[in-house]
Amino acid sequence: MRAQVTLFVIIAILIVSSAGAIYYISSTASKSVLARETAIINSVPEKFRPAENSFISCLKTKASDALTILGSQAGYIYLPDTDEGSDFMPFSNTLDFLGLNIPYWWYVSGNNIQKNQVPSLTFMQNQLKTYMDNNAKSCEDNLRLLEGFNVNFGTPQTSVKINDNYVSFDIAYPLNIEYSNENIAVPKQSFDISTQLGKLYNTAVKIMDKENNNSFVEARTLDEIFLYPEIPSTSLSFECSPKIWTKTAVQESLKNVIVSNIPFIKIKGTNYGKSQKYFEINVGNTDSSIRASVIALTNPFKFEVIPSDGELLKGQQVIGDGENEALDYIKNLFCISSYHFVYTVGYPVLIQLNDENGYMFQFPFQVLIVNNQPKEDKAGGAGYAIEPELCKFKLAKETINTLTSDEQGNVIPLNDVDISLKCISTTCEIGRVQKNSIDTTFPQCVNGFLIARKDGYYPAKYQVSTNIENQEFNLILEKYLNFTLNISVIEQDGKIRSLNGRETVVIGMTNDLKGHNLNLIYPSETNANLLSGDYSVKLSLFEKGTFNLAGQKVNQCTDVPQGGLLGVIGLTEEKCFDFSTPDLKLDQVFGGGAEFSINVEKGKSLHMYLLKTDTPKNVDELNAAYDAAKAASLSANFKGPEIK
Secondary structure: OOOOOOHHHHHHHHHHOOOOOOOOOHHHOOHHHHHHHHHHHHOOOHHHHHHHHHHHHHHHHHHHHHHHHHHHOOOOOOOOOOOOOOOOOOOOOEEEEOOEEEEOOEEEOOOOOEEEOOOOHHHHHHHHHHHHHHHHHHHHHHHHOOOOOEEEEOOOEEEEEEOOOEEEEEEEOOEEEEEOOEEEEEOOEEEEEEOOHHHHHHHHHHHHHHHHHHOHHHHHHHHHHHHOOOOOOEEEEOOOOOOEEEHHHHHHHHHHHHHHHHHHOEEOOOOOOOOOHHHEEOOOOOOOOOEEEEEEOOOOOEEEEEOOEOOEEEOEEOOOOOOOHHHHHHHHHHOOEEEEOEEEEEEEEEEEEEOOOOOEEEEEEEEEEEOOEEOOOOOOOHHHHOOOHHHHOEEEEEEEEEEEEOOOOOEEEOOOEEEEEEEOOEEEEEEEEOEOEEEEEEEOOOOEEEEEEOOOEEOEEEEEOOOOOOOEEEEEOEEOEEEEEEEEEEOOOOOEEEOOOOEEEEEEEEEOOOOEEEEEEEOOOOEEEEOOEEEEEEEEEEEEEEEEEOOEEEEEEEEEEOOHHHHHOOOEEEEEEEEEEOOEEEEEEEEEEEEEEEEEOOOOEEEEEEEEOOOOOOHHHHHHHHHHHHOHHHOOOOOOOEEO
16 A cells, blocks of 8 residues: 655646646635535634634545545555556556546456456545645645744544535544634634535446446447458458468557547547547436546557467468369359458556546446456356466476577577467466576476577477476477578470569478478569478469359368366367358469479578469360470470579
């Protein structure tokens, strides 16, 4: 708990206010609000009133400071004990907003427990009481500076009541004031501060209840995921180029969409201009004098998406029926690429409420989507909602060294490498190597795999058993060799030419020994990251034209978390989805290719050649063209690849 609130925090709070000056005094209050204060002052003989006026003015300033802090910190003056987040769920129990820590009203802790921190009216009144009891004594100095007055003070005991339009303060703070050989006893100080704290708080509770019961922010976030094309969700694609995204790009796109759209949400009945009904949220009776703002933040940000291949999200090509190799190959390249991505997303939303005088009450809560479901995973995918049990219990201490080779073949240390442990179907993030090695604890796993990743390097994978302590493992990452690609076409008469504007080449390269696969579309992609060693290469030439394919029914299967406890520990099950594809008229036609092997070592450029075939007009001609391309390396006109 905080023992006190400094002047610097008060200044920070004043800066945060969207209304400008939050600080206010009772000069703006109505006569009814001033009545109790006036009665106290009038009960004091006129000669003693300068002291009483000075004392009440100071107490009112302290009370205004307390209300400002309380409103800016979601009903808290003294913050709750810190509940730290984790790598799995990066939310603590407070939101860091412009340097101000604001307690969440709803959040998920680092160990995946849902928690509420909504203060009651009684709690807030006690926070104000404690603040006044702790800070009222500083007002005694004001009276000690008054010439001719001698004042003796008792101990302050504050009582606070929050009303809709004002807050009442009664401070039992006995004063004995001496002046000109006379004295008077003043047993207590009473005054009201004109602020709609009670009304703002009641509105805030209604908003939080609506969010907890209806998840209105999550619903609009899910709409954004499914509506914006830069965020892949579920679809079929009929494009030649495989659909590929990166997690980083999708995450940044989602952040931008959230920040741009969520602030359009309006609380129906409050003070705002025109708005689309889609963004209006009915939380019950509200007041048109209140202005409500919804602020979406992306720090911290929880983001997971499945299925994925490391950093890549890929559409899955529909497999053919196996009866016609050439036709199946064309289908895989051209027709249907399906994708169904499942998201887990969390981020903070801050609600700011302002009354007519500019007083602000604000509170944050965490937005949470789990496996494309708001807050609660109704689809049974608990394996992605909860950190796998295996990863929580790290018992065995091990040492990992990460290495690579320089151009001369010398083994050297490699830093900034991310380490994970895959055990059956569960992957646990271990940490990042910063100084050549990392000494840390691991979950116990028999015949698991250590995986090391770093941009620009091929991931290293090493089978280990971490049920034995104090082992040391060396993971060697191979740096990619970057080549500039150039592909030429060999005509049937032996002439060699470059691609024309109507042609593209699908490139497939596989290094079986090192398990490295690469797929590119040339000339859209002209750079290739390769490893040293032998690659089998398949080049397929396509040119603009027309080719018809009949529709088909396809079945696509993927691994999803099992329901119940099995999903919690990371076990999966296979689920399949049926898709029907229409008859297709492709706008590109297979026109040639080549298959060959190549040994990659040092170099900067890779020049490859393929054989042009007759353009097929039907399935039989397609089969002939496909067979000719497969046998291109046997042709007298064929030219092998060149590395320079």
